[in-house]
Amino acid sequence: KNEVEQSPQNLTAQEGEFITINCSYSVGISALHWLQQHPGGGIVSLFMLSSGKKKHGRLIATINIQEKHSSLHITASHPRDSAVYICAVRGGNQFYFGTGTSLTVIP
Amino acid sequence: SAVISQKPSRDICQRGTSLTIQCQVDSQVTMMFWYRQQPGQSLTLIATANQGSEATYESGFVIDKFPISRPNLTFSTLTVSNMSPEDSSIYLCSVAGTDSYEQYFGPGTRLTVT
Numbered sequence: 001k002n003e004v005e006q007s008p009q010n011l012t013a014q015e016g017e018f019i020t021i022n023c024s025y026s027v028g029i030s031a032l033h034w035l036q037q038h039p040g041g042g043i044v045s046l047f048m049l050s051s052g053k054k055k056h057g058r059l060i061a062t063i064n065i066q067e068k069h070s071s072l073h074i075t076a077s078h079p080r081d082s083a084v085y086i087c088a089v090r091g092g093n094q095f096y097f098g099t100g101t102s103l104t105v106i107p
Numbered sequence: 108s109a110v111i112s113q114k115p116s117r118d119i120c121q122r123g124t125s126l127t128i129q130c131q132v133d134s135q136v137t138m139m140f141w142y143r144q145q146p147g148q149s150l151t152l153i154a155t156a157n158q159g160s161e162a163t164y165e166s167g168f169v170i171d172k173f174p175i176s177r178p179n180l181t182f183s184t185l186t187v188s189n190m191s192p193e194d195s196s197i198y199l200c201s202v203a204g205t206d207s208y209e210q211y212f213g214p215g216t217r218l219t220v221t
Contacts, residue, residue: 033210040116042214043199086149088210095210097149 003027006087006098013105019074021101023087026068034061034072035086037100043086046072077105109134109202111213119219120190127186128216130200135180138203141173144215145196153198156183190220 004025013019023032034046047054047061049070054061058077063070074081082105087098110133120126130139139156153173154162162175177183187194200213 035212040214040217043212045209045211048209088150090210095152097151099149 002099003091003096004087004089004098006085006101008101009099010102011104013077013103015078015105015107017077017105019077019081019103019105021072021085021087021103023070023072023098024068025070025087025089025096027089027091027096029068029089029091031090032063032070033088033090033095034070035088037084037086039083046085074103077103079105079107081105108209109136109211111200111202111211113198113200113213113216115216116214117217117219119221122191122220124190125186125188126190126218127184128198128200128218130183130185130213132181132202136202137180139177139183140201140203140210141175141183141185142199142201143196144199150199153185156185187218190218192220194218195220 007022032049036044036046049061049063058075060073082103084100084102086100089096112131114129118126141153142150143153144150152165153168154164154175156162156175156177158177158180172188174186195218197215197217199215202211
């Protein structure tokens with residue numbers, strides 16, 4: 001069983017749609033990260049959360065520590081949002097990664 | 108934040124050869140990590156590169172196959188030795204932020220072994 005589970009695995013949306021990606025984890029964590037990986041392979045850290053909610057532009061990330069769950073929301077999605085979104089948690093000295101959600105936004 | 112560069116960005120290599128990937132950080136960092144991401148898979152930690160001592164390898168990864176150097180606090184190399192097609196992956200260098208909770212990733216090296 002993976003320590004970090006993401007859903008959905010694949011997601012196709014029309015431009016402008018509101019998108020939600022979910023992440024559940026089973027280990028005790030000190031921080032949760034949302035990462036964005038573009039087709040070339042490079043990874044960008046979008047958010048680091050330990051509680052509550054963070055917003056950056058059209059992106060919103062929330063975390064519920066009691067339920068061990070986090071969501072990444074994209075409002076007014078755009079084709080340039082097409083990427084793989086990875087949830088990662090830090091438990092102790094180790095990072096655990098989800099398998100990623102592949103998002104395609106169609107114009 | 109930290110800015111990380113990797114060389115090469117991609118390569119196509121023949122079976123049995125070795126490739127050395129370089130990772131350069133724009134600031135001194137204590138902890139540097141090497142990850143592998145096989146096609147369709149999530150990231151897997153290969154090893155933690157320690158400055159001044161041997162790297163710490165995760166289960167399933169050995170020094171003979173993935174030798175790592177860390178000559179100073181801004182640079183590290185990962186060598187993929189005696190490559191086989193199963194080594195075709197994206198290899199990513201990462202560093203931990205000063206508070207050890209943030210993590211920054213390099214752009215990755217896409218390796219294809221034929």
